[in-house]
Amino acid sequence: MSRIAARFSALQEAGRAAFIPFVSGGDPDFDTSLAILRRLADAGADLIEIGVSFTDPMADGPTVQAGGARALAAGMNMNRILDLVRAFRAEDDEMPIVLMGYFNPIYRYGAERFAVDAKAAGVDGLITVDLPPEEEEELRGPAERAGLDLVRLVAPTTDEDRLPLVLQRASGFVYYVSIAGITGTRSPTMVDVEFAVARLRRFTDLPVAVGFGINTAEQAGAVAGVADGAVVGSVIVREIGAGGPDMLERVSALAGALAGGVAGART
Amino acid sequence: MSPDTAANSYRTGPDERGHFGLYGGRYVAETLMPLIREVGAAYEEAKNDPAFHEEMGRFHKHYTGRPSPLYFAERLTEHLGGAKIYFKRDELNHTGSHKINNCLGQILLARRMGKTRIIAETGAGQHGVAAATVCARFDLPCTVYMGSVDIDRQAPNVFRMRLLGAEVTAVESGSRTLKDALNEALRDWVANVHDTFYIIGTAAGPAPYPEMVRDFQCIIGDEVRTQIAEAEGRLPDTVVACIGGGSNAIGLFHPFLDDPEVRIVGVEAAGHGLESGAHAASLTGGSPGVLHGNRTYLLQNDDGQIADAHSISAGLDYPGIGPEHAWLKDAGRAEYVSATDAEALEAFQLCARLEGIIPALEPAHALAWVIRTAPDLPRDHILVMNMCGRGDKDVFSVGEALGIDL
Structure with missing residues (x-):
């Protein structure tokens, strides 16, 4: 069983949802980023999304853009992202890790070689924002051969005619983008999220995680009450961006509060 | 795709998925996919409607000044x-400039689709001016994204767009030029998919834009x-x-x-x-x-x-x-x-x-x-x-x- 499947299965038995933090890999620099990943794990993360920086992140708001730009300025590239995962993996063999980013850096690396190297580094799944099912063929084969999950994005604009295509051959979990918009801007209403998750469950047995616009422990808890996971990115990235000597402590505290919100949701 | 051997033509592209051989396609976030497909379907319909071409022809002649x-x-x-x-x-x-050829076609399509708001990106400002122009003519609100570097070097066009009633939004991300303006316009579009039409200024972007803009040009x-x-x-x-x-x-x-x-x-x-x-x-x-x-x-x-x-x-x-x-x-x-x-x-x-x-x-x-x-x-x-x-x-x-x- 993959780390992602094992984690969701364990959470289901425990009767709670996953807390899924997102950070840009290498933000603000390699060593600090590694320390942040470890802090997130200690604070109660159930799965970690590591953003792979891209100069032109068209689905991201200013906060995540800034995090990506800091990582690039610190010399991050795909090889260093895999180094980062490897370094984290050396001390934690259970935390599922998903790389989230855009297709061009993978394309340049070479999809086949990337899938093999990512798997070897300890990556479990990929979210490629600008690779809809219609264009995914060239990554799907390599990812499946390497044993990486391809996590599908579903949006509020995805109608029922389209859902079967989007969910066909989805693996790991399904990521519901809770707002029609970019990361870290508006927040969804819970009624809409509940309705959307219920709709998704009619089409898939995979766990459903919800992200975009979740900013507080309360929101994370509310989402965790109806979904199998709550993804939180921008508020954490903003805290990293604020810097300062106590940044790691603040990130830990924030992650702890968010994890607490998620854990308290269904007990 | 080498030239289509059956038709022996270089003019048959793109294929039904918007690909020109290895190139083209629709590499966008899922949020945009349904909308982009809707634009594609609406364009297919317009393309085959003589009334659409007749209206465009009239504006080409009396408004643009063609041929x-x-x-x-x-x-x-x-x-x-x-x-x-x-x-x-x-x-x-x-x-x-030639930009009006494309803007005219796209705004007529936006109207057919019932969209009530227009966004555009611009580099030199020529496309922004053309988009602002057709928006004034057809009474639709227009937001133009423009890199702040370009705003500095193309001040006359910025003023023109504002005279035409468009809102010019400075883009401060990335290199603050055309590519960043495009990113920002796409972000706007993702957040306003229900009422907004994106008039892309060149024969690029996700399908059907490369084909559609080409056809208009x-x-x-x-x-x-x-x-x-x-x-x-x-x-x-x-x-x-x-x-x-x-x-x-x-x-x-x-x-x-x-x-x-x-x-x-x-x-x-x-x-x-x-x-x-x-x-x-x-x-x-x-x-x-x-x-x-x-x-x-x-x-x-x-x-x-x-x-x-x-x-x-x-x-x-x-x-x-x-x-x-x-x-x-x-x-x-x-x-x-x-x-x-x-x-x-x-x-x-x-x-x-x-x-x-x-x-x-x-x-x-x-x-x-x-x-x-x-x-x-x-x-x-x-x-x-x-x-x-x-x-x-x-x-x-x-x-x-x-x-x-x-």
Whole structure:
């Protein structure tokens, strides 16, 4: 069983949802980023999304853009992202890790070689924002051969005619983008999220995680009450961006509060 | 996709998924996919509706001022002493460039789709002005995204857009130029999919835009075919156009793709020179990648990070290129060459003095290639260059480049 499947299965038995933090890999620099990943794990993360920086992140708001730009300025590239995962993996063999980013850096690396190297580094799944099912063929084969999950994005604009295509051959979990918009801007209403998750469950047995616009422990808890996971990115990235000597402590505290919100949701 | 062997044609692309061979496609976030497919379906319907073409034709004639003349540039021809040079005068269009051809088509489509808000991106401001113009004419609110670097170097066009009632939003992310304006427009679109139509300014972006923009710009090449037949009784030997995203060029080229005797040349901006690294020549100095919804040639580093383009012309300052050009390059049907900032500046001045036409800096790049090449061609060689924009907007940046304080 993959780390992602094992984690969701364990959470289901425990009767709670996953807390899924997102950070840009290498933000603000390699060593600090590694320390942040470890802090997130200690604070109660159930799965970690590591953003792979891209100069032109068209689905991201200013906060995540800034995090990506800091990582690039610190010399991050795909090889260093895999180094980062490897370094984290050396001390934690259970935390599922998903790389989230855009297709061009993978394309340049070479999809086949990337899938093999990512798997070897300890990556479990990929979210490629600008690779809809219609264009995914060239990554799907390599990812499946390497044993990486391809996590599908579903949006509020995805109608029922389209859902079967989007969910066909989805693996790991399904990521519901809770707002029609970019990361870290508006927040969804819970009624809409509940309705959307219920709709998704009619089409898939995979766990459903919800992200975009979740900013507080309360929101994370509310989402965790109806979904199998709550993804939180921008508020954490903003805290990293604020810097300062106590940044790691603040990130830990924030992650702890968010994890607490998620854990308290269904007990 | 090599030329479709059954039809023996270079003009059948893209395929039903929006691909030109390896290039093109729809590389966008899921949020946009349903909407992009809706635009595609609406365009298919409009394309086959005579009423749509009739309405567009009426506006082309009475609003834009089409057909634009095909002008024999006699003094330039004499000066260079070789090929017989014609200018397709698309700089005489309303708003001063070919951009209106596309904006007119897209806004008529937006109206058909019942959209009530328009967004656009702009580099030099020519597309922004054209978009703001049609929005004024059809009474739709318009937001134009423009990099703050471009806002600084294209102040007259910024003012024009505001006069036309558009909101010009400065983009401060990334390199603060055209590519970042495109990112920001896409972000706006994702957040406002229900009521907003995105008028993309060039033959790039996710399908159906490359095909749709090409179709709207093909009026350039279609008119040239008719006009050159009247003037010379035959096809041209060479057609040439500048290339940023490539919409004026594909509009001129496409009607000639299946005439193997016509040489087709696209001129990219070489900035300070290809070897300097400071240029905007995606085809001659880039490599395939995925950006802004399509696969095409890009300026990028080994890690797939997009490089900043450089050109004295804000309209060519883009690190990508329309996907059909990428395909035509690989297929060998069109040649892609480049001209530097300095060459374009020379051509700009020469054209003003010899022909009384101040070209935009964009077609000044095509003109630079003409100046370089025409002297070695025989006098009966007919060369048609697309004069796709006028240079009024550029007098300040040219003045600055020449060290003249205006």
